[in-house]
Amino acid sequence: MQLARVIGTVVATRKDPRLEGFKLLVVRLQSAEGKDEAGYVVAVDMVGAGAGERVLIVQGSSARMARDGQDKPIDAAIVGIVDTVEASG
Amino acid sequence: MFLARVTGTVVATVKDEALRARKLLVVRPLDAHGRPQARTLVAVDAVGAGAGETVYCCRGKEASFPWLPETVPSDASIVGIVDPAANPGLVAANANGEGRA
Amino acid sequence: MILARVTGEVVATQKHASQEGRKLLLVEPEAFAGARAHGAPPGLIALDAVGAGVGERVLVVLDGYAAMTAVGRPMSPIDAAVIGIIDRVDALGT
Numbered sequence: 001m002q003l004a005r006v007i008g009t010v011v012a013t014r015k016d017p018r019l020e021g022f023k024l025l026v027v028r029l030q031s032a033e034g035k036d037e038a039g040y041v042v043a044v045d046m047v048g049a050g051a052g053e054r055v056l057i058v059q060g061s062s063a064r065m066a067r068d069g070q071d072k073p074i075d076a077a078i079v080g081i082v083d084t085v086e087a088s089g
Numbered sequence: 090m091f092l093a094r095v096t097g098t099v100v101a102t103v104k105d106e107a108l109r110a111r112k113l114l115v116v117r118p119l120d121a122h123g124r125p126q127a128r129t130l131v132a133v134d135a136v137g138a139g140a141g142e143t144v145y146c147c148r149g150k151e152a153s154f155p156w157l158p159e160t161v162p163s164d165a166s167i168v169g170i171v172d173p174a175a176n177p178g179l180v181a182a183n184a185n186g187e188g189r190a
Numbered sequence: 191m192i193l194a195r196v197t198g199e200v201v202a203t204q205k206h207a208s209q210e211g212r213k214l215l216l217v218e219p220e221a222f223a224g225a226r227a228h229g230a231p232p233g234l235i236a237l238d239a240v241g242a243g244v245g246e247r248v249l250v251v252l253d254g255y256a257a258m259t260a261v262g263r264p265m266s267p268i269d270a271a272v273i274g275i276i277d278r279v280d281a282l283g284t
Contacts, residue, residue: 010278011276011278012276018259019274028225039225040192040226051283052282073251073256073257074191074256075251093233119232120233121232136205145202148269149254153267154208169206171201171202
């Protein structure tokens with residue numbers, strides 16, 4: 001899993017039918033310290049995340065292990081909204 | 090998948106049993122304009138590609154799927170050969186040689 | 191998934207059987223709000239699952255199982271697929 005920050009929304013009317021009803025969000029990858037990393041991904045929102053929120057994403061095959069993710073053609077899912085991250089040295 | 094050009098062949102006498110009958114080719118990834126990238130990698134050939142051809146490769150564990158049910162330990166495999174006549178842009182830029190490093 | 195633009199269609203007569211019957215699209219990953227598309231290789235080729243065409247902005251999955259599921263070809267050497275055509279992307283001003 002990786003920490004990320006919600007930075008955008010995507011609207012796509014024509015898409016795989018198995019993605020109907022899901023919110024697609026652009027998230028910027030972040031370090032544990034909260035610094036932006038170089039990349040972004042578009043992730044399927046499974047938890048009701050919103051603008052600017054710090055979230056937890058899973059990528060790759062594991063994205064389909066998220067609740068509601070089964071058998072869907074997705075490679076990134078938001079599976080949590082982060083309250084705090086404590087760095088331990 | 091990603092575009093690449095076949096730049097060499099690899100001969101390895103000692104290798105995984107499942108790779109024994111397979112052709113191992115050195116490929117150099119290309120960008121969307123057919124320009125060669127700096128790195129090279131070795132890909133297992135699934136379609137009969139040859140030296141100098143522009144191809145596209147599958148990466149990751151899916152690269153081992155062309156030979157199912159046999160399990161071939163490949164993380165990059167050539168799964169298509171780009172037609173030179175139908176894709177002049179890609180193949181012409183490719184023929185210019187090194188391009189950007 | 192990443193945001194990308196379809197810049198070409200690739201023709202390949204000789205290819206693995208799993209790739210037959212679907213368009214092979216050359217897609218150029220797009221940067222967004224100063225961030226680059228994570229995990230996209232140069233010269234990215236994706237199989238079309240939604241009827242996308244040259245010039246359109248699209249969503250591309252970069253995971254094998256997701257791509258195979260999208261094009262309906264399980265256990266195939268496919269690692270990328272176009273699964274949506276983008277109407278709009280909005281930055282959330284953060």
